[in-house]
Amino acid sequence: MNVSIIGSGYVGTTLAACLADLGHTVTAIDIDESIVERLNAGEAPIHEPGLADLLAEHAGTRLTATTSYDAVRDTDVTFIALPTPSRDDGSIDTSLVEKGTESLGEALREKSSPHLVVVKSTVVPGTTAERVGPILEETTGKTLGDGIDVAMNPEFLREGHAVLDFLDPDKVVLGAENDEALATLRELYRPLTDGTDIPVVETGLREAEMIKYANNAFLATKISLMNELGNICKEYGVDAYEVADAIGLDERIGSQFLASGVGWGGSCFPKDVAALIAAADTAGYDAELLKAAVGVNDRQPKRLLALLDDHVDVSDKRVAVLGLAFKPGTDDIRESRAIPVIEGLLDRGADVVGYDPVATDRMRERFPDVEYADSAADALRDAHAAVVVTDWDEFAALDDEFDAMARPIVVDGRRIVERREGLTYEGLTW
Numbered sequence: 001m002n003v004s005i006i007g008s009g010y011v012g013t014t015l016a017a018c019l020a021d022l023g024h025t026v027t028a029i030d031i032d033e034s035i036v037e038r039l040n041a042g043e044a045p046i047h048e049p050g051l052a053d054l055l056a057e058h059a060g061t062r063l064t065a066t067t068s069y070d071a072v073r074d075t076d077v078t079f080i081a082l083p084t085p086s087r088d089d090g091s092i093d094t095s096l097v098e099k100g101t102e103s104l105g106e107a108l109r110e111k112s113s114p115h116l117v118v119v120k121s122t123v124v125p126g127t128t129a130e131r132v133g134p135i136l137e138e139t140t141g142k143t144l145g146d147g148i149d150v151a152m153n154p155e156f157l158r159e160g161h162a163v164l165d166f167l168d169p170d171k172v173v174l175g176a177e178n179d180e181a182l183a184t185l186r187e188l189y190r191p192l193t194d195g196t197d198i199p200v201v202e203t204g205l206r207e208a209e210m211i212k213y214a215n216n217a218f219l220a221t222k223i224s225l226m227n228e229l230g231n232i233c234k235e236y237g238v239d240a241y242e243v244a245d246a247i248g249l250d251e252r253i254g255s256q257f258l259a260s261g262v263g264w265g266g267s268c269f270p271k272d273v274a275a276l277i278a279a280a281d282t283a284g285y286d287a288e289l290l291k292a293a294v295g296v297n298d299r300q301p302k303r304l305l306a307l308l309d310d311h312v313d314v315s316d317k318r319v320a321v322l323g324l325a326f327k328p329g330t331d332d333i334r335e336s337r338a339i340p341v342i343e344g345l346l347d348r349g350a351d352v353v354g355y356d357p358v359a360t361d362r363m364r365e366r367f368p369d370v371e372y373a374d375s376a377a378d379a380l381r382d383a384h385a386a387v388v389v390t391d392w393d394e395f396a397a398l399d400d401e402f403d404a405m406a407r408p409i410v411v412d413g414r415r416i417v418e419r420r421e422g423l424t425y426e427g428l429t430w
């Protein structure tokens with residue numbers, strides 16, 4: 001099938017590389033010329049394991065990139081993989097999706113054969129039918145169901161696992177309101193799902209949109225619940241990780257996403273939970289539990305710093321922050337818990353020194369006046385305390401490096417550092 005994809009970020013690029021790998025002919029469209037150049041050169045514009053190999057294999061053959069929307073006319077299906085950021089009140093800003101849809105519709109006006117537009121971006125229920133659809137009708141001059149159609153296909157990949165998650169998903173969700181659109185989506189995913197036991201959920205547009213939010217809201221709330229339980233565990237001297245291992249054996253609970261600590265960050269959980277709360281508010285429903293999940297998440301960095309305060313007055317003292325990325329395996333610092341932790345330390349007058357294997361440059365843009373070390377050992381040297389914010393594997397191997405601290409105190413927000421003699425170790429929930 002000939003497919004075009006608008007937006008070549010984390011989702012769009014992964015989708016482009018993987019659909020090309022599944023045998024489709026793919027055109028990636030982005031307004032950023034440097035991204036287009038890199039894709040055409042077979043290089044990955046983002047850091048994702050396995051992505052560079054796929055792009056190197058398919059660029060120039062099954063995969064090409066362009067800044068011109070005109071390319072959509074040579075394709076049968078267009079995915080919209082544009083950002084849906086938060087507004088100040090938490091609700092989603094769909095203006096980029098709407099702008100992209102307008103450009104797409106104008107380009108499709110001249111196309112005579114049928115075309116399916118698939119919303120891949122995370123959007124609140126009703127967006128595809130009530131915003132994307134009407135814009136397409138207006139800009140193409142066609143009627144939905146007659147030459148132009150819409151569908152919704154949410155994405156569940158995780159950053160750092162994007163390619164593997166796309167090629168081996170827990171499920172594929174296809175949202176459509178008529179048989180033709182559904183048949184096109186099925187055909188598109190057939191090379192991925194045929195002969196496998198990957199469940200394909202066929203549903204309506206609003207349901208597909210809501211499934212994505214429900215998925216992320218559930219996972220974020222699950223972590224917040226474990227953080228709440230972990231905070232109670234800590235008060236009673238109970239190890240929350242032993243508790244999590246045991247409750248995770250109950251199949252109704254499941255063992256994943258029970259790692260308590262400094263909380264969830266990233267480009268999606270905070271934005272999507274906020275968007276769902278705002279959408280519920282608009283509909284007249286007060287999403288109390290989701291608000292509480294956000295509240296617990298906001299509290300965890302403060303609890304980490306309060307534990308540190310119990311051990312040391314950090315004013316004018318060097319304090320190491322180990323880990324800056326929102327999770328290991330990525331250089332993404334969006335909504336990283338390291339941000340409120342660094343802010344809290346700066347408020348206390350600490351001399352902060354940050355270290356991360358890959359995210360330092362990005363955090364330097366956010367906090368240009370903070371010192372950044374080239375290794376965990378350098379960050380720890382002469383520090384009066386260290387806090388752990390990201391569970392990079394290399395922190396588990398730290399040992400003698402703690403001997404070089406002025407005072408060997410570690411408050412671990414991710415249960416990654418090994419306890420050792422001579423080290424004052426404080427776990428956030430254990």
Ligand SMILES: NC(=O)C1=CN([C@@H]2O[C@H](COP(=O)(O)OP(=O)(O)OC[C@H]3O[C@@H](n4cnc5c(N)ncnc54)[C@H](O)[C@@H]3O)[C@@H](O)[C@H]2O)C=CC1
Pocket residue numbers: 006007008009010011012029030031032035081082083084096099100120121122123155156157158159267268
């Ligand atoms: N990042 C993730 O792990 C996941 C993201 N999502 C959702 O997917 C959507 C896209 O997210 P990301 O890929 O993370 O975004 P991103 O910010 O990484 O990439 C967006 C791309 O769109 C391009 N762009 C902006 N305006 C454009 C326009 N008018 N025409 C063409 N290109 C344009 C930008 O240059 C950028 O390359 C969002 O709704 C997000 O919530 C869903 C699942 C996972």
Ligand SMILES: O=C(O)[C@H]1O[C@H](OP(=O)(O)OP(=O)(O)OC[C@H]2O[C@@H](n3ccc(=O)[nH]c3=O)[C@H](O)[C@@H]2O)[C@H](O)[C@@H](O)[C@@H]1O
Pocket residue numbers: 155156157158159160216219223256257258259260261262263264265266267268269326327
């Ligand atoms: O919509 C999205 O963008 C994506 O959001 C998350 O993926 P991602 O943000 O890449 O990362 P996760 O691995 O889910 O981690 C999110 C945050 O939760 C934290 N976390 C995760 C698991 C856990 O047990 N405890 C915990 O604190 C991580 O440290 C991280 O800060 C979802 O897992 C994806 O399914 C979804 O597609």
